[in-house]
Each structure stands twice: as structure tokens, then as C-alpha cells.
Amino acid sequence: MTVRVMLISPAMNAALREARFDGDSPLDRSGRESARAAAGAVPAAGLAFSGPSGRCRETAEALGLGAARTEPALGGWDLARWAGRRLDEVAAAEPAEVAAWLGDPAAAPHGGESLRDLVGRAGDWLDSLGGPDAPGASILAVAEAAVVRAAVVHGLRLPTEAFWRLDVAPLTLTGLSGRSGRWNVGLGRPLTAPPAG
Numbered sequence: 001m002t003v004r005v006m007l008i009s010p011a012m013n014a015a016l017r018e019a020r021f022d023g024d025s026p027l028d029r030s031g032r033e034s035a036r037a038a039a040g041a042v043p044a045a046g047l048a049f050s051g052p053s054g055r056c057r058e059t060a061e062a063l064g065l066g067a068a069r070t071e072p073a074l075g076g077w078d079l080a081r082w083a084g085r086r087l088d089e090v091a092a093a094e095p096a097e098v099a100a101w102l103g104d105p106a107a108a109p110h111g112g113e114s115l116r117d118l119v120g121r122a123g124d125w126l127d128s129l130g131g132p133d134a135p136g137a138s139i140l141a142v143a144e145a146a147v148v149r150a151a152v153v154h155g156l157r158l159p160t161e162a163f164w165r166l167d168v169a170p171l172t173l174t175g176l177s178g179r180s181g182r183w184n185v186g187l188g189r190p191l192t193a194p195p196a197g
């Protein structure tokens with residue numbers, strides 16, 4: 001069975017503006033306003049999910065997806081003791097650890113989840129939707145940008161390191177269609193409300 005999975009990255013927050021490893025910061029005023037303005041551009045789906053972070057849940061609600069089910073697999077990248085810190089701070093304090101993290105997909109010097117584990121988690125969730133017991137033909141999910149990137153890496157069977165070459169802007173839609181083991185990807189369509197008229 002072919003399934004259509006539409007992943008929406010959450011709206012802007014202070015952690016994104018400050019290049020921080022987000023430790024579950026809420027949306028800022030601008031992020032909430034942008035998400036509410038984009039609500040009219042959200043495609044219809046048979047089933048809606050949200051990552052567990054406050055940012056994902058607030059975005060889902062502002063987009064009109066208040067009934068979205070919380071899905072732990074869509075949670076942010078667990079960066080353990082780096083959570084809440086800026087990348088430049090961590091790089092200055094732990095240059096060898098940051099180099100290992102960026103260069104080795106199996107490394108987790110922060111004590112959390114490795115890149116390989118993140119891609120595996122996102123891929124397991126994605127494949128569960130395109131398997132024989134798939135929950136529906138169209139699924140919409142508000143997921144952390146790192147999870148969206150990891151799902152694309154898994155879906156296209158890219159080398160794990162390709163994760164670092166993908167950018168996912170706030171409030172963009174990335175679509176995957178297919179089934180477990182064979183996915184096609186449509187990347188980064190901005191969610192903008194249709195013009196009034």
C-alpha cells in the first residue's frame with residue numbers, strides 16, 4: 001500500500017534564533033503568529049501526529065491540528081548535556097567532542113543519541129507507516145527539523161552523513177510517498193496561506 005507522509009517542521013522559537021540545541025523551548029510570538037497564518041495551507045490528511053516537544057505541539061495547535069496524536073518517535077534529537085547550549089559555546093568548550101559528533105555518525109559525545117540512532121528512530125517510524133499494517137493512506141505530522149532530515153536520509157537510503165547537507169526551514173512541508181523500503185521525497189514547500197480573494 002502506498003502511503004503519503006507529510007512532515008511539517010515547527011515554527012520559529014528563541015532557541016532557533018540563537019542557534020541553540022533546543023531543550024524544548026516554546027514558540028515565540030513570531031512563531032505562533034506565523035503558524036496561525038499558515039493554518040489555511042495545511043493539507044488534509046487521514047491521521048495527524050505531533051512530536052512531543054512544546055514547540056511541535058504548539059505549532060500543531062496553531063495550524064489547526066489540535067487533535068494530533070503525540071508521537072515520541074518524532075521527538076527532537078537527544079543531545080543530553082548539550083541541550084539548551086549554543087553550538088559555538090559547545091565547540092569552544094569541547095572542540096574534539098564536536099568534531100567527533102560531526103564526523104562520526106555513531107558518536108554521541110554529549111551522552112545522548114548518535115546521528116545513526118536518530119536516523120534509525122525516524123526510519124523505523126516512517127517504515128511503520130508504509131508497512132502492511134499502515135494506519136492510513138495520508139498522514140500529517142509536525143516533527144522536529146532533525147527528525148525530518150533523518151526521515152529523508154532514511155527514505156532515500158542516503159549515507160547517514162548526508163544529514164548534515166540537508167536544511168529544513170521552520171514551517172515547511174516535506175512529503176514522502178511510497179512504502180517501507182521505497183520512498184519518494186518532495187522537499188521543503190513553505191506553508192503559506194492562499195491569497196484572499
